[in-house]
Amino acid sequence: xxxxxxxxxxxxxxxxxxxxxxxxxxxxxxxxxxxxxxxxxxxxxxxxxxxxxxxxxxxxxxxxxxxxxxxxxxxxxxxxxxxxxxxxxxxxxxxxxxxxxxxxxxxxxxxxxxxxxxxxxxxxxxxxxxxxxxxxxxxxxxxxxxxxxxxxxxxxxxxxxxxxxxxxxxxxxxxxxxxxxxxxxxxxxxxxxxxxxxxxxxxxxxxxxxxxxxxxxxxxxxxxxxxxxxxxxxxxxxxxxxxxxxxxxxxxxxxxxxxxxxxxxxxxxxxxxxxxxxxxxxxxxxxxxxxxxxxxxxxxxxxxxxxxxxxxxxxxxxxxxxxxxxxxxxxxxxxxxxxxxxxxxxxxxxxxxxxxxxxxxxxxxxxxxxxxxxxxxxxxxxxxxxxxxxxxxxxxxxxxxxxxxxxxxxxxxxxxxxxxxxxxxxxxxxxxxxxxxxxxxxxxxxx
Numbered sequence: 001x002x003x004x005x006x007x008x009x010x011x012x013x014x015x016x017x018x019x020x021x022x023x024x025x026x027x028x029x030x031x032x033x034x035x036x037x038x039x040x041x042x043x044x045x046x047x048x049x050x051x052x053x054x055x056x057x058x059x060x061x062x063x064x065x066x067x068x069x070x071x072x073x074x075x076x077x078x079x080x081x082x083x084x085x086x087x088x089x090x091x092x093x094x095x096x097x098x099x100x101x102x103x104x105x106x107x108x109x110x111x112x113x114x115x116x117x118x119x120x121x122x123x124x125x126x127x128x129x130x131x132x133x134x135x136x137x138x139x140x141x142x143x144x145x146x147x148x149x150x151x152x153x154x155x156x157x158x159x160x161x162x163x164x165x166x167x168x169x170x171x172x173x174x175x176x177x178x179x180x181x182x183x184x185x186x187x188x189x190x191x192x193x194x195x196x197x198x199x200x201x202x203x204x205x206x207x208x209x210x211x212x213x214x215x216x217x218x219x220x221x222x223x224x225x226x227x228x229x230x231x232x233x234x235x236x237x238x239x240x241x242x243x244x245x246x247x248x249x250x251x252x253x254x255x256x257x258x259x260x261x262x263x264x265x266x267x268x269x270x271x272x273x274x275x276x277x278x279x280x281x282x283x284x285x286x287x288x289x290x291x292x293x294x295x296x297x298x299x300x301x302x303x304x305x306x307x308x309x310x311x312x313x314x315x316x317x318x319x320x321x322x323x324x325x326x327x328x329x330x331x332x333x334x335x336x337x338x339x340x341x342x343x344x345x346x347x348x349x350x351x352x353x354x355x356x357x358x359x360x361x362x363x364x365x366x367x368x369x370x371x372x373x374x375x376x377x378x379x380x381x382x383x384x385x386x387x388x389x390x391x392x393x394x395x396x397x398x399x400x401x402x403x404x405x406x407x408x409x410x411x412x413x414x415x416x417x418x419x420x421x422x423x424x425x426x427x428x429x430x431x432x433x434x435x436x437x438x439x440x441x442x443x444x445x446x447x
Contacts, residue, residue, distance in 0.1 A: 101377030103345045105391050109423055116397060116427065125400030126325050143291045146218040153185045155263040156226055158241070160272035162192035165206075167275045169298065174278040176220050176293040177286045178271075181252055182260050185221040188212075192273065194362070208299045215297040219289060230268050243270040246277045252286050303445060307438070311408070314437045319406035319430075326406035327396070332386045333420065334412040336362055343385035344376040347416060354415075389414065389424040397427055406430045408437075 157179050161171035172189050179186035188203050203209055213222045234240040244259055255278075263269050271277065282290075300308065316324035338345070339358035345351060359367045367374065379385060387395070396405070407428050414421055425431055434443065 097377060098381060100381045103343075103380065103385075103388075105388060105394065106346060106423075109390055109394060112394070113426075116403070119402065121402065123400060124322075124402070126322060126327065126405055141295065143288060143296060145215065145292065145296070148218060150218065150221060151183060153221055154183050154260065155185070155267040155269070156187055156223075156230060157182070157184045157263070158187040158226070158238070158268070158270045159189050159274040160192050160270070161189045161275065162194070162273040163275045164194075169294070170276065171274045172298065173290045173293040174276075175274060176216065176297070177282070177289040178252070178255050178259075178278060180220040180289045181286055182255060182263060184263060185223055187226055188222065188224040189274070204301065206301060206304065208301055211299055212297045216292070219292060226268065234268070238270065241268055241270045242266055243272055246271055246274070248276045249279045250277055251279045252282050307442070307446070310442075311434060311437050315406065315408050315432060318432065322404070322406060326408055327401065328408045328410055329392060329396075331389055331392060331409060331411040331414060333388055333414050335415045337386050338415050341379065341384065341386055342367070342374045342376060343379055345388065347419075351416070389420050393424040393427040401428075403428060404430060407432065409433045 157175070159171065159175045161168040161175075163171070168189075168191055175186055175189055178184075188209060191199075191201060191203065193200060209224065213224075216222055242262060244262070246254070246259075259269065259271075278286075299305070315326050319326045335354070335358050339355045339362065342355075342359075347354070396407075397403075405428060407430065409431055
C-alpha cells in the first residue's frame with residue numbers, strides 16, 4: 001500500500017505516525033525549514049561557516065562509529081603537528097627483560113672491584129664467626145641409640161639411591177627412617193650408576209658398612225644380602241620383585257597405608273628411585289632415625305677418611321697465619337648442575353649448545369617433551385639458579401671475609417672453569433683445591 005504524503009490529495013488514507021526521535025528525518029530536519037540543524041543568522045560568511053559546520057556534524061552523526069577512533073585521530077594529529085612521527089619511519093618497540101631475570105653479576109663485580117681492592121679493613125670475620133654461641137648454650141648431640149631387641153621383621157626393603165653424593169646420603173637416611181617405621185629389614189642401598197658421573201662405587205667404597213650396621217642394630221635391622229629362601233620366590237631376579245614408584249616428598253603415612261600391606265604380602269619390595277621420596281615434615285620418631293643415620297651411623301670408609309684428614313692438616317698448615325682457620329666451600333657449578341637448572345648465564349651460544357648436549361646426554365628426552373616450555377628468566381627470578389663461583393665470592397666478601405682468607409674448594413669439575421673461576425681467585429688468591437694439596441699418586445685411588 002502506498003501512502004500519500006500530501007494532505008490535500010483528497011485520499012482518505014490515514015497519515016503515518018510521527019517519526020521517532022532517533023529518526024534521521026527528525027535529527028536532520030530534512031525538508032523542514034527551521035529544523036534542528038538549520039543554520040540561523042545573517043547571510044554571508046557566517047552563514048557559510050554554519051553550513052559547513054552543519055555538513056561536518058551531519059557526516060559524523062550518520063557514521064557514529066567514527067567516535068571510536070576519535071582519540072586515535074586526535075593523538076595522531078598532535079604527533080604529526082609536532083613533527084615527532086613521520087610516515088616513512090616505523091617505531092621500534094624494545095623489549096626490556098623483567099628485573100632479576102638476567103644474569104648481571106659480572107657487571108656488579110666490575111662496579112665493586114675498585115672498592116674491594118682498596119679495602120684495608122682490619123676486621124677478620126674468620127676469627128669471630130664461631131665466637132657467638134647459640135643462645136649462650138653449647139651444641140650437644142640429641143640423638144640417642146635404642147637398647148633392647150627388635151620385634152620380628154615385616155620383610156625386606158631394597159632401595160636405589162640415585163643422584164650425586166648429597167642426594168645419595170639423603171636417600172640412605174630416609175631409607176633407614178622408612179625401614180624403622182615399618183619394622184622392616186633394610187638391605188644396604190644400591191647406588192644408581194648415572195650417565196654423567198659414571199661412578200661405579202658401592203656403599204662400602206664410600207662408607208664404613210660394618211660400622212653403619214652396628215650403630216643401627218637396636219633400631220633398624222640392616223643386611224648386605226637378601227636371604228636365599230626369599231630370592232627363590234623371585235627366581236633370584238630382582239626385576240621380578242614388586243617396585244613402588246613413590247612420589248617425591250611423600251608423607252610417612254603413605255608408607256604405612258600403601259607400602260606396608262604389600263611388604264607383608266610379598267616379604268620383599270623395591271623402591272626405585274628413592275631420592276627425596278620422604279617428606280621433611282615427619283613425626284619425631286622418624287626424624288630421630290634420620291638423624292641417627294646421618295650423624296652417627298654414616299662415616300666414611302677408611303681410605304676416604306684418611307685422605308680427608310690429610311687435606312685438613314695441610315690446609316691448617318697453609319693458613320697458619322690465620323690461626324689454622326679456613327673456609328671450606330662446595331661449589332655447585334658442575335656442568336650437570338648448570339644443565340639441569342635450565343638457567344642462562346653469560347656464556348653465549350657456546351653455553352647454550354653445551355647445556356643442550358648435557359641435558360640430552362644425562363636426561364634423554366626429559367627437557368624436550370612436547371609441551372614443555374623452559375623459561376630461564378622465570379627460573380632466575382624464583383631464585384632457582386645455582387650460584388656461580390663469582391657470586392659465591394661476592395657473598396663471602398659481603399660476609400666480611402677479606403682477600404687473605406684461605407679457602408678449600410670442594411667440588412667436582414667446574415663448568416668452563418678457566419672463565420668462571422677467574423673472579424673467585426681474584427677475590428681470594430689463597431684458594432686451594434685437593435689437586436693443589438695432594439699429589440697425583442695420592443689421588444689416583446679415588447679416580
